[in-house]
Amino acid sequence: MANLNPSRARSRGQILLIAAFSLAVIFVALALVVNSAIFTENLASRGEVGGSSDALVYQDEITDSVGETIEFANLYNTSDLATSVDDSVSTIGARGGVQQATGGQLVHVEYLGEDFGHRIADNASGGSAFLNESSPTATPDWRVAETVDRTRNVRITLTDTSPLAGTAGTAFTLEANESTSTIWEMRVWDDGSNVVVDVETAGGRTAQCRVPDTTPIDIDVTRGQVNGEPCHALTWTGPDGDQMWWDTGLSPLNDYDIWIKNGDRIEGNYSMIVDGTPDTQNLSSGFASGDDPYETPAIYSARIDYVYMTGEVEYDSEIVVAPGEPA
Amino acid sequence: MRDRGVSTTLSYVLTLTIATLLVGGLIMAGSSFVEDRREQVIRQELRVVGEHLASNVEQVDRYGRAADTVQTASVAQNFPNDVTGSSYTVELKRGSPPQLFLNSSRPRVRITVNISTTSSICSDNTASGGPIVAEWDTGSSCLEIQNAQ
Secondary structure, eight states: OSOGGGGGGGGGGHHHHHHHHHHHHHHHHHHHHHHHHHHHHHHHHHHTTTTTHHHHHHHHHHHHHHHHHHHHHHHHHHSSSSHHHHHHHHHHHHHHHHHHHTOEEEEEEEEEEEEEEEEEEEEEEOOOOOOOOOOOOSSSSSSEEEEEEEEEEEEEEEEEEETTTTHHHHHGEEEEETTEEEEEEEEEOOOSSEEEEEETTTTTEEEEEEEEOOOOOEEEEETTTTTEEEEEEHHHHHSSSOOSSTTTOOTTTTTEEEEESOOOOOOOOEEEEEEEOOOOOTTSSSOOOOOOOEEEEEEEEEEEEEEEESEEEEEEEEEOEEEEOEE | OOOOHHHHHHHHHHHHHHHHHHHHHHHHHHHHHHHHHHHHHHHHHHHHHHHHHHHHHHHHHHHHHHEEEEEEEEEEOOOOOTTTTTTEEEEEESSSSSSEEEEETTTTTTEEEEESSEEEOOOEEESSSSEEEEEEEETTTEEEEEEOO
16 A cells, blocks of 8 residues: 555654653653752751750859859958959860860850859857857857848758757747848748748748758758758748748848847857948958857859850850859 | 555554554652652651651750750751752741641641640741751740751
8 A cells, every 4th residue: 555644754653752751751740849848848857956055054164163253262362352253264265265166166165244242151160059259258140241132042051950940939040130120031840850941031921941950961051952952941932932042031222130039049050141341340350260250251152154156056155154043 | 365465554543543542641640649648748757857857846845944044955867858859847836835836848748736835836937848946035935946057
């Protein structure tokens, strides 16, 4: 038979050709979608931006280190506290900076300044009653400091529980006294088998915690701990948000006085750092190892400039370091 | 015998028509499959970007509350400029809780991510895809996002 359509031989399969091109485009688009899906899985598996939580972790470490430096200077330095803390902070910053730099982080720590206060303590060897400087007669009720704005690191160590009162009425009392009607107080007494730490806030809320009456007993009033464990009476937050911490209920705008009452109903040692004026009629000046309480200049708090930077993170803050300040 | 020329042409046309219909159907099914998958992947990618950005905003919130005075606090991250070929924007909106809205342009996909922060959001602001930085506004003590320079 004759070939009736000779010209069509060269144009056969055009539809199949178009279909093949269209399918090829579809496959390329599908490859793009699959690629995006793989990238999404990769993005989802990544953790936080590198170094973002380390900024705060290292800030806490710096705060702790500088806090210990302040405490050391307050205990052992007799002159130029600020310079000694400044030098220590420079050392902390230099060494920490090198260590952080090896991990790709830029850290800068700088001492900005300090607020001075006073350290008040009674370090009698073996403990003593909490009486004022015995000149001419020691009294059990006496004012420790006046016009106090802030207090930190109030620590009491009981070395003998036999002088403790048997009831709250005659118990040793530590007071933060803003006025006759606005007083935060902590009483310590022995109910026969336990030492009771009894707190009453200026708002009238009360709470107690108990520990076995085995000495030594450490009461960290401003940190809210007894023998290293949290004390309910010093840390509890009520359902209305009212707290039991030191000086709760006192106005932050007003100063207060610190009093010891029934100081003859306790035996041990104590220390505190106050941002206020020690009552020099009841305290001697300068370190003393006898049973008379004394006051020395101390740094209440220090301000530190802290900078933490990586390629993605930038954090620059001013930290106030006041170890043992109530929450 | 005289109808043979008609049957050849008819057969040819029928073959072409059926082939065209089959191929057309295959292409339509293929492209709608790709479109469908693309929208799914865009949705998933926007959610992942949103979760990362929300985590950065929450981290900056923690920075803002971690010290007595904060001069600067920011976390930047390089997000993709587009999601599966579609550009997108990120809106940070105030509210309770504050929310991130991620919108892609073609196809129109909208994802919402809740953020949990203690500090407030400065104001409703928008950033486009790419490097985005979550920042702390020192003056107003609030959070915001913007494109990194």
